[in-house]
Amino acid sequence: MNLISGIDITSGALAAQRMRLDIVAQNIANAQTTRTPQGGPYKRQIVSFETELLKQAGGHNLQTVHVAGVSSDRSEGERVQNPQHPDADAEGFVQMPNVNLAFEMVDLITASRTYEANLSVVKNARQMAMKTLEIGK
Secondary structure (H helix, E strand, O other): OOHHHHHHHHHHHHHHHHHHHHHHHHHHHOOOOOOOOOOOOOOOEEEEEEEEEEEEEOOEEEEEEEEEEEEEOOOOOOEEEOOOOOOOOOOOEEEOOOOOHHHHHHHHHHHHHHHHHHHHHHHHHHHHHHHHHHHOO
């Protein structure tokens, strides 16, 4: 059993979840942004993952996960009537971002727990390696 390849796989998952945490934080931070440089309200960003075949080790294919891309959610945000808002249209409605804070918090918790689980894998692999070295003495 090669512990280093296991840590390599887990490091890919850690990097992917860190990116997911960053995107979720960006979505939460822009939940009220009605004006962007591209025009219109902020569009929620979505992270897509895919597996990547690493190498052949002991007859087994090793796979890790990485970020395939970040795309914008195409759904429309809510229209809110607020005639005093600087971005209100002629009828007094403001197009809000399509960010749902409840969904973002669920994503944040899920990504955080997944990150913690992968850290636990690295910690356990390290402990196994240390025990193996102790047995070899």
